[in-house]
Amino acid sequence: MSQWIEVIIRSFTLLIILFLLTKWLGKKQFSQLSLFEYVIGITIGSIAAEISTGLESNYYVGVMGLIVWTAIPFFVNLATMKNKKFRDFIEGKASVIIKDGKIQEENLAKEKYTVDDLMELLRKKDAYRVADVEFAILEANGDLNVLLKKEKQPLTPKQLGITVAAEKEPQTVIMEGEIMDEPLAESGYNRQWLEAELEKLNVTVDNVFIGQVDHFGELTVDIYDDQIQVPTPQTRPLLLAVLKKTQADLELFSLQTEVPEAKQMYKKNAEKLAAITDKVMHLLKA
Incomplete structure (x- = not known):
């Protein structure tokens, strides 16, 4: 067998083996690596490369080494799930970097981070001033979690006393010029509705x-021709306008009628509609 053919066969076989072994280890192995898992990953990659191109070495011995190095983190992960001290030793512990708006210089130096490193991590969390941060903790995987001071936190509907309905994720109903029937059905619409909406947008x-x-x-769309301006959907603004017009009409009827009962009815319903409009205003604004 030619060497290049053997390299191709070995590489393809190892790709399948590595894929299966990585699935066995779980998603954590390629999402948030600890220092231990990082070392294991480098070692496994080096072994795979050596087996693939090292034609003078024994293929089966190399695969066995690959399996052993994959089994090590698997069983270590099992042990870390049952023993917190062992888990802290292997994966590391979180460190408080900012407390009460003050940088903890000792912890920063202990983690081998500079002030520039800290400021970069803060900017990724939309925190540009240390003084705005109440608490910041550096996780074992290197992520920085930040808690802004109360006065710097954005307002939420709950703080404003507004009840907000739960939102569903947007459904991608068109992709690269093709209608996606399953997401379209999931959103509760059909092709006729979609075609009508596209016609409104002249697309x-x-x-x-x-x-x-x-x-x-x-329906919002991104089209291939960036020179064409697609009109903004007007469904919600139109609904808001209808509510305001109806409220104004009721108030006008209340002023025009001479019948006391009708005047009171129009006025009462106008006030109810005004209260409803105030509650849904933030949802209907474009």
Whole structure:
């Protein structure tokens, strides 16, 4: 057998073996690596490369070494799940970097981070001033979690006393000019509705790179031709305008009628509609 053919066969076989072994280890192996897992990953990759191209070495002995090095983190992970001290030793512990708005210089130096490193991590969390941070903790995997001071945190609907309905994820109903029937059905619509919405936007399916339907049933599209301006969906603003017009009409009827009962009815319903409009205003604004 020619050497290049053997290299191809070995490489392809090892690719399959590595894929299966990585699936066995779980998603953590390629998402958030600890120092131990990082070392294991480098070693496994080196062994695989050596087996693939080292034609003078024994193939089966190399595969056995690969399996052994994969089994090590698997059983270590089992042990870390049952023993916290062992887990802290292998994966490391979180460190408090900022407390009460003050940088903990000793912990920063202990983790081998500079002030520039810290500021870069803070900027990734949209925190540009240390003084705005109440608490920041450096996780074992290197992520920095930040808690801003109360006065610097964005307002939430709950703090404003607004009840907000749960939102569903947007469904991608058009992808690269093709209608995706399953997501379209998941969003509660059909092709006839989609074609009607595209007609309102004066866009054809073929020219749509991606189209999504949000929780409110609005279709937004990104088209291939970036020079063409696609109109903004007007469903919610139109609904808001109708509510305001209806409220104004009720108030007008209340002023025009001479019947006390009707005047009171129009006025009462106008006030109810105004209260409803105030509650849904943030949802209907474009």
